[in-house]
Amino acid sequence: MPAITMKVNGQAVCGDVEGRTLLVEFLRDKLGLTGTHVGCDTSQCGACVVHVDGKAVKSCTALAISCADSEVTTIEGLARNGKLHPMQEAFREHHGLQCGFCTPGMIMAAVDIVKRKGKKLDEDTIRHELEGNICRCTGYQNIVAAVKAGAASM
Amino acid sequence: MDNSTGTGIGARVRRKEDHRFITGKGNYTDDINLPKQTYAYFVRSPHAHATIKSINTAKAKKMPGVVGIFTGDDIANDKLGGLICGWMIHSKDGSPMKAGPHPVLAQGKVRYVGDHVALVVAETREQAKAAAAAVSVGYVALPHVVDVADAMGAKAAIHDVAPDNRVFNWSIGDEGATDAAFRNAAHVTKIDLVNNRLIPNAMEPRAAIGSYDTGSESYTLYTTSQNPHVARLVISAFHGLAPEHKLRVIAPDVGGGFGSKIFIYAEEVACVWASKHIGGRPIKWTAERSESFLADAHGRDHVTHAELATDSNGRITGLKVHTKAAMGAYLSTFASCVPTYLYATLLSGQYNIPNIYAEVDAIYTNTAPVDAYRGAGRPEATYVVERIVETAARELKMDPAEFRRMNFVTQFPHQTPVIMCYDAGDYAAALDKALEIADVKGFADRKSAAARSGKLRGLGYSAYIEACGIAPSAAIGSLGAGVGLWESAEVRVNPVGTVEVLTGSHSHGQGHETTFAQLVSDRLGIDINNVAIVHGDTDKVQFGMGTYGSRSGAVGMTAISKALDKIEAKAKRVAAAVMEASADDVEFKNGTFTVKGTDKKMAFGEVALSAYVAHKFNSAEIEPGLKEAAFHDPSNFVFPAGVHICEVEIDTDTGVTDVVNYTAVDDFGNIINPMIVEGQVHGGIVQGIGQALAEGCVYDKQSGQLLTGSYMDYQMPRAANVPNFNLAFTCTPCPSNPLGMKGCGEAGAIASPAAVMNAVTDALDVRDVPMPATPHVVWKMLQPMKKAAE
Numbered sequence: 029m030p031a032i033t034m035k036v037n038g039q040a041v042c043g044d045v046e047g048r049t050l051l052v053e054f055l056r057d058k059l060g061l062t063g064t065h066v067g068c069d070t071s072q073c074g075a076c077v078v079h080v081d082g083k084a085v086k087s088c089t090a091l092a093i094s095c096a097d098s099e100v101t102t103i104e105g106l107a108r109n110g111k112l113h114p115m116q117e118a119f120r121e122h123h124g125l126q127c128g129f130c131t132p133g134m135i136m137a138a139v140d141i142v143k144r145k146g147k148k149l150d151e152d153t154i155r156h157e158l159e160g161n162i163c164r165c166t167g168y169q170n171i172v173a174a175v176k177a178g179a180a181s182m
Numbered sequence: 183m184d185n186s187t188g189t190g191i192g193a194r195v196r197r198k199e200d201h202r203f204i205t206g207k208g209n210y211t212d213d214i215n216l217p218k219q220t221y222a223y224f225v226r227s228p229h230a231h232a233t234i235k236s237i238n239t240a241k242a243k244k245m246p247g248v249v250g251i252f253t254g255d256d257i258a259n260d261k262l263g264g265l266i267c268g269w270m271i272h273s274k275d276g277s278p279m280k281a282g283p284h285p286v287l288a289q290g291k292v293r294y295v296g297d298h299v300a301l302v303v304a305e306t307r308e309q310a311k312a313a314a315a316a317v318s319v320g321y322v323a324l325p326h327v328v329d330v331a332d333a334m335g336a337k338a339a340i341h342d343v344a345p346d347n348r349v350f351n352w353s354i355g356d357e358g359a360t361d362a363a364f365r366n367a368a369h370v371t372k373i374d375l376v377n378n379r380l381i382p383n384a385m386e387p388r389a390a391i392g393s394y395d396t397g398s399e400s401y402t403l404y405t406t407s408q409n410p411h412v413a414r415l416v417i418s419a420f421h422g423l424a425p426e427h428k429l430r431v432i433a434p435d436v437g438g439g440f441g442s443k444i445f446i447y448a449e450e451v452a453c454v455w456a457s458k459h460i461g462g463r464p465i466k467w468t469a470e471r472s473e474s475f476l477a478d479a480h481g482r483d484h485v486t487h488a489e490l491a492t493d494s495n496g497r498i499t500g501l502k503v504h505t506k507a508a509m510g511a512y513l514s515t516f517a518s519c520v521p522t523y524l525y526a527t528l529l530s531g532q533y534n535i536p537n538i539y540a541e542v543d544a545i546y547t548n549t550a551p552v553d554a555y556r557g558a559g560r561p562e563a564t565y566v567v568e569r570i571v572e573t574a575a576r577e578l579k580m581d582p583a584e585f586r587r588m589n590f591v592t593q594f595p596h597q598t599p600v601i602m603c604y605d606a607g608d609y610a611a612a613l614d615k616a617l618e619i620a621d622v623k624g625f626a627d628r629k630s631a632a633a634r635s636g637k638l639r640g641l642g643y644s645a646y647i648e649a650c651g652i653a654p655s656a657a658i659g660s661l662g663a664g665v666g667l668w669e670s671a672e673v674r675v676n677p678v679g680t681v682e683v684l685t686g687s688h689s690h691g692q693g694h695e696t697t698f699a700q701l702v703s704d705r706l707g708i709d710i711n712n713v714a715i716v717h718g719d720t721d722k723v724q725f726g727m728g729t730y731g732s733r734s735g736a737v738g739m740t741a742i743s744k745a746l747d748k749i750e751a752k753a754k755r756v757a758a759a760v761m762e763a764s765a766d767d768v769e770f771k772n773g774t775f776t777v778k779g780t781d782k783k784m785a786f787g788e789v790a791l792s793a794y795v796a797h798k799f800n801s802a803e804i805e806p807g808l809k810e811a812a813f814h815d816p817s818n819f820v821f822p823a824g825v826h827i828c829e830v831e832i833d834t835d836t837g838v839t840d841v842v843n844y845t846a847v848d849d850f851g852n853i854i855n856p857m858i859v860e861g862q863v864h865g866g867i868v869q870g871i872g873q874a875l876a877e878g879c880v881y882d883k884q885s886g887q888l889l890t891g892s893y894m895d896y897q898m899p900r901a902a903n904v905p906n907f908n909l910a911f912t913c914t915p916c917p918s919n920p921l922g923m924k925g926c927g928e929a930g931a932i933a934s935p936a937a938v939m940n941a942v943t944d945a946l947d948v949r950d951v952p953m954p955a956t957p958h959v960v961w962k963m964l965q966p967m968k969k970a971a972e
């Protein structure tokens with residue numbers, strides 16, 4: 029089994045992985061970062077979204093070994109110095125979550141949307157950009173409101 | 183009542199549970215790992231219906247990492263009981279429902295694609311999966327049937343006890359009186375409807391960790407359950423695994439349920455059972471999404487013929503309904519009550535219908551079991567009532583809103599011919615509000631404008647009623663329920679005045695940690711951050727019935743309220759003793775105890791401490807401590823109701839239906855937290871729009887295979903498929919509970935399919951469009967219309 033190193037949430041980590049080990053398995057099983065979830069097996073639901081070298085990636089569809097020497101940010105690494113990220117704050121403020129299972133992926137995807145599309149997001153853009161994230165609880169209305177407000181305060 | 187700020191009843195309090203979820207610190211079952219844990223994978227049937235001739239595990243057992251492989255024979259040898267259906271339904275002729283055996287692992291036969299055949303336990307997930315692929319099962323395929331419409335009397339006899347596949351033939355209402363109403367009718371409207379089969383798809387797949395402690399000889403099961411105590415009761419009393427005091431069930435954070443996590447499933451039982459057979463090592467199983475599609479209990483799947491009689495003034499005089507309801511291959515935990523007491527008892531809708539008769543055939547099919555899914559029977563009832571009422575209005579050339587209004591129930595209490603006694607409501611008020619918000623007056627102009635750009639606009643109504651907080655227990659017991667449907671609560675006041683509430687309800691997205699704390703904060707006048715809600719662990723909460731059917735407000739919170747009454751009474755006695763006054767003279771308001779006519783006062787925390795130090799009262803008269811419990815069994819169902827109006831626009835080139843405007847006016851009685859209630863409505867509406875326009879479970883007739891087995895094939899609503907919704911509330915407080923609450927969890931999913939489909943049929947000017955009205959379905963319907971127009 030090859031050993032890989034990676035920077036996860038600012039910390040250098042290393043571990044042995046099989047060639048087939050997915051990034052999400054490495055994060056959850058080896059590093060105990062269980063905030064990143066697995067909601068499907070076809071790369072559709074987006075519960076597993078993390079950032080690899082600054083870009084949103086579905087960690088169920090990336091091999092851990094392919095992310096060797098990358099910088100990975102998960103939901104656990106979004107808050108800095110005990111202060112919530114504005115997008116996290118916005119999801120709470122706008123009731124953008126219910127069961128919470130899709131939430132880490134939603135928040136990570138939302139932060140990426142802002143990076144790519146800017147802080148002034150209209151509703152259509154947000155809805156279109158969330159194509160890769162499924163929520164069964166909220167009906168999306170409050171998620172869209174949260175992303176809009178979170179973007180503005182980033 | 184201040185309903186915008188503060189933390190009491192009516193305030194939009196931000197959720198206390200959110201911090202852990204937005205920081206990735208939730209604690210779902212699959213996040214938990216126990217020492218020496220092993221992993222499970224299930225061998226599942228690739229056949230819709232087959233006899234098992236042999237199971238050869240020899241090769242698989244030699245594979246790397248395999249710890250154990252278990253089959254139906256092991257289950258039989260251990261005398262582990264089968265899965266049960268907890269509601270006995272009797273047919274019209276008095277015979278009991280025909281429940282076939284449902285072993286935890288298949289014994290001799292499989293009955294649907296995905297049926298559980300063997301359990302493979304290994305050191306890793308991958309090893310378990312690889313070994314499962316090496317288990318060789320010899321099947322002899324049998325004839326199968328997957329469509330409920332064809333299943334009765336089909337060549338495939340799924341269970342020996344039901345050779346014609348019919349589980350029961352049940353009826354409700356007065357057939358003779360209803361026939362007479364139809365003989366005297368001025369007009370009869372007839373409709374045939376299919377309520378499409380749905381796959382629940384909570385975002386967290388089901389998961390379990392079962393373990394056996396060889397020292398204490400007791401089991402622990404972590405599981406994704408909406409009702410851990412019911413799971414413990416069933417696993418203990420029916421599967422016979424262990425007595426309840428030797429079985430702990432923990433349902434930690436649960437990522438959505440929608441009914442699908444009420445039921446006691448084979449996989450969870452198998453994991454906790456098998457742990458003992460591998461020396462007590464924990465066994466973890468987490469469903470892959472494709473397993474969720476195959477083996478979670480599905481919802482709906484009705485085929486219905488309905489007829490509505492009206493007199494010459496347009497008043498409804500009778501309703502006749504015949505429904506074929508799919509049960510799937512086995513009767514799931516509450517399957518039998520869904521198309522009966524949760525369905526046909528709601529067929530009066532919001533209307534004064536003097537005569538109703540309904541007959542339901544529950545039928546086995548070679549598919550995953552069908553059970554309660556958000557709304558459970560009530561969306562199916564609303565779909566029948568609201569589609570036929572809309573169709574009748576169109577046939578009678580009456581305005582659909584006014585046709586509804588003239589038939590509304592206006593006097594309460596109102597006894598329907600199908601058991602329910604509606605206690606309070608103002609249906610016209612909701613209709614008026616909805617008409618205004620949806621700007622129905624401006625619809626004709628919007629329709630013309632759409633037509634000019636080649637689009638078809640339609641408007642549809644749904645005036646729904648639902649019954650939730652199923653009760654009282656004695657009444658449902660007489661109807662066949664195997665359990666009581668009360669709820670429990672225990673309020674523990676700590677010596678420093680902070681409070682823990684132990685509830686039998688279970689939150690899997692509903693926000694109980696916030697709303698329940700709002701009640702406590704409001705009642706005791708303490709900071710909401712000093713209240714903790716404890717749920718989901720049978721070792722902490724003594725007993726409870728769990729969360730489903732929008733019951734946790736009306737039933738669960740009422741139990742808490744009753745326990746708080748006792749806390750207040752006891753605290754007054756303690757305060758009276760300390761302040762040397764009569765308990766009758768002690769008043770409690772805003773967290774402070776005062777003695778009438780004096781300036782003596784004590785804060786709640788001081789009284790709590792006094793109760794525990796017990797220095798200032800006679801312990802022979804007042805017991806030390808401040809802890810009270812209550813069980814609440816409601817005297818009636820609660821009846822949320824409302825009017826939803828949907829406006830759609832159909833692109834005639836592509837067949838795409840856009841929901842362009844959606845208004846929901848709901849009467850949930852008194853509301854604890856409007857922010858959370860609105861969220862519930864949003865989510866429910868989208869699940870209903872999903873049913874109407876996107877979601878449909880398809881089994882292939884020829885092969886019996888599930889064709890919609892992933893998110894690539896089963897269309898879940900996404901953000902871009904739905905609009906923002908216009909919500910408003912009316913309020914007639916519920917008279918049967920002290921908080922005046924109804925229930926809000928299912929309303930959106932109950933109301934919206936009918937509202938959407940009434941709008942789609944209006945846009946296309948046709949009697950019916952099958953659900954889901956996907957672009958392909960609509961486009962196909964448009965082609966002959968286009969040809970005719972040419």
